[in-house]
Structures are given as structure tokens and as C-alpha cells.
Amino acid sequence: MVILILPAKTGKQRHIAIHLDHNLCKRCGICVAFCPQGVFVTGDDGYPVVAATEKCTGCQLCFYRCPDFAVEVEVDK
Amino acid sequence: MATFFWQGNEACAYGAMAAGARFFAGYPISPSSEIAELCSRLLPEREGIYVQMEDEIASLAAVIGASVGGMRAFTATSGPGFSLMQENLGFAVMAEVPCVIIHAQRFGPATGIATAPAQADVMQARWGTHGDYQMLVLSPSSVQECYDLTVAAFNLAERFRSPVILLTDAALAHLRETVTVSDTPPPRHCRPQPEGDSALYRPYAPGPDLIPAMAAFGDCYIQRVTGLVHDEQGYSSSAPAVAAGLVRRLQEKILLYQDELPSPVYTGPEEPEILLVSYGISVRAAQAAAQRAQAWGHRVGCLRLRALWPFPEAVIGDWARRVRAVLVVEMNYGQLRREVELAVAGRCRVSGVNRYDAEVVTSGEILAALTKS
Amino acid sequence: MASYRDYLAWERLPHLWCAGCGHGVILKALTLALAALEVPPDKVVVASGIGCSGRIGDYVTTHRFQGTHGRTLAFATGIHLARPEVKVICVMGDGDAAAIGGNHLIHAARRNVDLTAIVPNNLNYGMTGGQFSPLTPPASISSTSRQGKAEPAFDICHLAVVAGASYVARTTVYHVTEMQKFLQEAILKKGFSLLEVLTPCPTYYGRYNALGEAAQMLEWLNRSVIPLARYRQMSGDEARYWWRGRLVDREAPDFLSRLKGAG
Numbered sequence A: 001m002v003i004l005i006l007p008a009k010t011g012k013q014r015h016i017a018i019h020l021d022h023n024l025c026k027r028c029g030i031c032v033a034f035c036p037q038g039v040f041v042t043g044d045d046g047y048p049v050v051a052a053t054e055k056c057t058g059c060q061l062c063f064y065r066c067p068d069f070a071v072e073v074e075v076d077k
Numbered sequence B: 001m002a003t004f005f006w007q008g009n010e011a012c013a014y015g016a017m018a019a020g021a022r023f024f025a026g027y028p029i030s031p032s033s034e035i036a037e038l039c040s041r042l043l044p045e046r047e048g049i050y051v052q053m054e055d056e057i058a059s060l061a062a063v064i065g066a067s068v069g070g071m072r073a074f075t076a077t078s079g080p081g082f083s084l085m086q087e088n089l090g091f092a093v094m095a096e097v098p099c100v101i102i103h104a105q106r107f108g109p110a111t112g113i114a115t116a117p118a119q120a121d122v123m124q125a126r127w128g129t130h131g132d133y134q135m136l137v138l139s140p141s142s143v144q145e146c147y148d149l150t151v152a153a154f155n156l157a158e159r160f161r162s163p164v165i166l167l168t169d170a171a172l173a174h175l176r177e178t179v180t181v182s183d184t185p186p187p188r189h190c191r192p193q194p195e196g197d198s199a200l201y202r203p204y205a206p207g208p209d210l211i212p213a214m215a216a217f218g219d220c221y222i223q224r225v226t227g228l229v230h231d232e233q234g235y236s237s238s239a240p241a242v243a244a245g246l247v248r249r250l251q252e253k254i255l256l257y258q259d260e261l262p263s264p265v266y267t268g269p270e271e272p273e274i275l276l277v278s279y280g281i282s283v284r285a286a287q288a289a290a291q292r293a294q295a296w297g298h299r300v301g302c303l304r305l306r307a308l309w310p311f312p313e314a315v316i317g318d319w320a321r322r323v324r325a326v327l328v329v330e331m332n333y334g335q336l337r338r339e340v341e342l343a344v345a346g347r348c349r350v351s352g353v354n355r356y357d358a359e360v361v362t363s364g365e366i367l368a369a370l371t372k373s
Numbered sequence C: 001m002a003s004y005r006d007y008l009a010w011e012r013l014p015h016l017w018c019a020g021c022g023h024g025v026i027l028k029a030l031t032l033a034l035a036a037l038e039v040p041p042d043k044v045v046v047a048s049g050i051g052c053s054g055r056i057g058d059y060v061t062t063h064r065f066q067g068t069h070g071r072t073l074a075f076a077t078g079i080h081l082a083r084p085e086v087k088v089i090c091v092m093g094d095g096d097a098a099a100i101g102g103n104h105l106i107h108a109a110r111r112n113v114d115l116t117a118i119v120p121n122n123l124n125y126g127m128t129g130g131q132f133s134p135l136t137p138p139a140s141i142s143s144t145s146r147q148g149k150a151e152p153a154f155d156i157c158h159l160a161v162v163a164g165a166s167y168v169a170r171t172t173v174y175h176v177t178e179m180q181k182f183l184q185e186a187i188l189k190k191g192f193s194l195l196e197v198l199t200p201c202p203t204y205y206g207r208y209n210a211l212g213e214a215a216q217m218l219e220w221l222n223r224s225v226i227p228l229a230r231y232r233q234m235s236g237d238e239a240r241y242w243w244r245g246r247l248v249d250r251e252a253p254d255f256l257s258r259l260k261g262a263g
């Protein structure tokens, strides 16, 4: 789980939390492959790792596409 | 009291209405079609539903669905259709869904003779679907009993959360007789309902008499129904202990309470020498033959089976101690005779009077067999 | 506000589906759609068939019914007629819906029974080890067509339209937002609605046909579909693509209304 604060385009601050649950993740690589911002990389153990937190736009695509309910992105406006 | 002059099929349909049936799904087939035809008229008059499905597989499926929706539901069919129903009959056993299947037996195998009677699906009714299970099967021998046992079938289905098969045949289905119907509706047994905190409801946790309380879809109690082996929550499981526990409970919930089924009825002298065992339409010839033999001074009695499955083994076993010979009268090559032999276990002689030429058995044939006994 | 979380039996996870299997994505879309529509869990029945996709009922908090292989719509017809106030959502694999259950599909659509049918089409029989189904594209490799499937496939959506369905659409698990939108439309639709969702089975179809891992299969699916409007303008190339979109959305009396009207 990673919590970051980043300046959004509006200049306002957004709090984004990406939760990754290793108990549910099956290492399919879908989140890594399809994040439009390249937020994830694949770790040595095959699990996704949040590598570029500041790039996350909160688009939720990783959440929708994860078949295993293992990733959630929380966006506070 | 009111009296009617009904054919067997009509008596089944009216019996179902009296028992509170509100849903019928079926596919036309001789000799059971009159039940569907009558239901298509009677059910809409009673806020019920008649649907004609695309085949018998779908018919029993829809019946099961409606039953889990909370309605008393049934279907009617005959040989080829009954064969198609075997898949979902097993499902109803496994998922414990009350429903009634009226099966007017016709001459087979295959399409056979559509309008001719037989009693050759007795074993199919017991063992037709795959797996390890008990089946509840009733067999009326008069039009009155078509009515009475249809009512009983609905109550047993609810009582045991199980499918119940009512076995008639082409002759009984179309036979017309007087039926007496009481003015007060017959007593109704209803499936056990869940109570208390809905969060704690487990759809397959055994209640009293091993029967789980049954929520209907749409209730606040979440219902989970599956034909896979399932735990008490209704979630699928392949754990050997869960499978064994489930199969044991499915067996015992019926076997331990078998005495609640309609028991065999004996007519004849107090100490018979020879016992005729029969069921369904054949009972009539058996009883006539017994009476004729009695008039000639022979001690011949007749035992009429009303529930075929689970087989009334203990009753037959008791009789075997008291008689010299048992004659099983049935319209097949000797299906229930084997079951009688098992129950008799060598205590007396067992033989059969069998007819398998698409005609009903006659008392003359039985008398001829009696003279040889 | 309802959350998708309310519809998911979390204590049952992880689910039994393989890594990258699209069935989980469809489950999520379904829970999201139900939450968006705020249908209470006790007013929903998820009815499924037999197959990998049929296990979906093990993971929801709604009522659940799992019947015999292919018969889901026939069971569901009974459930719906007995409990019309409950939403019955049927989930059936391509084998379940198009092969053994094909006849039930035709007649549920013809009667226009107020049911929602979701067909996760993973292009093969997953549960039994990757044999071809009626919807497997011709020439595909499967465990029963090592030289390539000799039979043609058919378009289950067009079948449903011709049979009489009120709503028919197709999308893929790649197109997650569209999937959720179509699901909501299908659930709300009075009458029979069918949504086919093309979805990867990386374990069998993907492996047999060298389509790569889950992510590559999703890419492949994305490349293999084109919007319905464009598909209709194609001349000659259609066989290489699946269309995606809303094929039909029309008003017609549903089965129960007709029954009551006639009664």
C-alpha cells in the first residue's frame, strides 16, 4: 500500500492510495501491462510493485481490470 | 363431501390444486397430456402459472426454479419425457427442492406404444438419475387414489424437501371412476421456514428431522442452491467429509422417517396361505383374483403397495414369515419381484405374474398362476 | 450509496479461477453494476450454469442458484415467474449457453422472459480442459481440435435477436467501462437481455493458440473487435473480427405480462 500526495493539474492536492493485496493477487500482470501511466512494475517475486506513484491519475483502470480484487485505488478530492 | 366422475389424469390435476399447487411446467406427451391441458385452465383461475416449456428437461428445471421461488410446483410426463427428466430429478434430490412429478407410465423402451399401459419404469423411478440417493415414489391404484396420493405427494415433497414421483400408467390415467372429495381442504405440510437473525441463516444446516429450513429467493434470508456437493452455507465443496456428511443426511432424512409414507394395505383372510403383492393398476386384477380364490375356499390375500420407494421391506419381510408363497403381480418382466425376493430372504416362495404385452394383467391370469402355487 | 463490496463474499476469496482469467473481471463488473443500480442483495439471484464461469455464485452475497449444465435459463424462467420482483441474472459459459443450453436460450429469448443473461465467452470449454465450443472460431486449436476446429462458429447475439430478445449487446473484458454500462442496461431492461462478453482463458485457449499470457490475450481481444457501426461498413474483412456494441434495444411485452394478459 502506498499513500501519496500529488499536485493535480488544477493545482489542488489529491490524496491517492493504491492498495495491493498479496493474498489475493495471482501475479497475472494485467495491472502492470495496462496502467496508462506505467505506475506498476513487476517485482522479482512476480508481484506488481507500485514504482511511480506520482504518475497515478486515479483512472481506476487497474481496479476494473484486476481479475482478483487485489488492487484498489482510493482517491480523495 | 362432493363426488366427481374423473379420469385418473383429472384426479391428479385436481388433487394438485387441492394440495396448493400454483405452478405447472410441462411438455405434452401421451398419456399424461390431459394433466397439462387441465392445468392450463385451472392454474390461471387460481393466480397460478402454467408454462409449456421446450422439453421435459426444461420443464422440471422451471418447476425446481419456481419451487425455490416459494411456489408449490409440479410437472407431468410419460416414458420418454421421464427419461429426459432424470438429470434434473437428481438435481432436485441434491439441492433438496420440493417438487412433484406425475409419471403416467407407457409401454417402452423408447417411444414404445404411446397409448398402451405398462409398469416398467418402477426401477427407473428409483434409480434413473446417477448417484447415491433415496427416491420417494407413490403408486395409486384407483382414480380416488390418484387424487389422494397426489395430495400426499405434495405434502411429502414439502416434508422431506425432496422430489416425489407419482407413478400412474396409461390405463389408470384414462380410467374414469367416482372420486369423493371432502369439503374441507386437505391438511397442508409446509417446508420448514428460517427464523431469527438472517445473517446467521445457513441454507443447508440440518434442522429438526435433518431437514434444513428453506428460504425462498427474494426473502431476507440469503438462499444458495447448487447441485454441486455443498457445505451448510450452500457453497460448493469437494471435501470428502462434506460429501460424506451430505450423502448420509440425504439418505437418512428419508430412511429414518420412512414410516411416514403411505403404508401397504392388506385385504383378505386373517391367516392367508398365499399373498399377492401388487401396485398400481395391477392391484385391481390381483384383488379380484384373491376374492375369487377366497370364494372357492382358498386363503389368498392381497397386499397393495402405495409407496414403492423406499421399498416397504420390513412389511414384506413380516408377511414372508406368515405365508407359504408370495406372488408379485406387475406389468413388466419382473422388476419389483426382485425387490420382494430380497425382503423375503428365502422365508417363502416368491414368483411373479407378469404381463409385458401392452395389455393390463387380468384376474384370470393370476388365478391360473395361483393354481400352480 | 451501495458499494461493489456489499455484493462480494470477501471471505470466499481468492476465487478458484486461474491467474488472468476474465471471469473475475466480469464478477467485478457485475458487483459494480448492482451497486450502481442499488439493487439490494436479497432482491438478486445470480443463477449460473456448470463450468468455470458457473462458479460465480460462490463469490456473491446475493441469492445464488447453480443448476445443471446448460439449463440455467429454464431454471431461471421458473424462478422469475414465481418471484418476478427479484432480478435474476444468469451467467453461462459459451459451452453452457450455446451448445447444451442452446435450445433453452432460443426459447427464453422467444418468450422474452424478464431475465438477464451474461455469456462469458472464453472461446472454449474451460472447466473440462479446453475443448472447442460452438463459439470457438473455426481453425482454432483446442484439446479436441489439434489440427484446427473444422466446424464453423455462430453469432449467439444474432441468434438471440432473431429469437426475440429485447436487449442484446457484446463487449469484452478489455472494455471494462462499456461492460459495466451494458450490464446495467441489460439488468434494467424489461424482457430478455443478453450480454456476450469476450474474455480470455489464458490456461487453455490462450495457450493452445499461442496468444500469450493474460495481458497479451487482452491486447489480442482488443485488436480483434471493432465497433458495430464500423463492422457494418466492412466488406470482406468481417470474418477476422468480432463486432462490439449494442445490437438491439427494443420494447416488447415480457413473458409474464403476456401470461397475465392472457389469463
Ligand SMILES: Cc1ncc(C[n+]2csc(CCOP(=O)(O)OP(=O)(O)O)c2C)c(N)n1
Residues within 6 Å of the ligand: C050, C051, C052, C053, C054, C069, C092, C093, C094, C095, C096, C097, C122, C124, C125, C126, C127, C128, C133
Ligand atoms: C450434462 C453434462 N455434460 C457435460 C458436463 C461436463 N462439463 C462441465 S463444464 C463443461 C463446459 C464448460 O464450458 P463453458 O460452458 O464454456 O464454461 P467455462 O468453463 O469455459 O467457463 C462441460 C462440458 C456436465 N457437467 N454436464
Ligand code: SF4
Residues within 6 Å of the ligand: A018, A034, A035, A036, A037, A038, A039, A040, A055, A056, A057, A058, A059, A060, A061, A062, A063, A073
Ligand atoms: S488508477 Fe490508473 S493511473 Fe493509477 S495505477 Fe491504476 S491504472 Fe495506473
Ligand code: SF4
Residues within 6 Å of the ligand: A020, A024, A025, A026, A027, A028, A029, A030, A031, A032, A048, A065, A066, A067, A068, A069, A070, A071
Ligand atoms: S491485475 Fe490483480 S491479480 Fe493481476 S497482477 Fe495486478 S494485482 Fe495481481
Ligand code: SF4
Residues within 6 Å of the ligand: C016, C017, C018, C020, C021, C022, C023, C052, C053, C122, C126, C127, C200, C201, C202, C203, C204
Ligand atoms: S481454465 Fe480458463 S476459464 Fe477456467 S478458470 Fe482457468 S482461465 Fe478461466
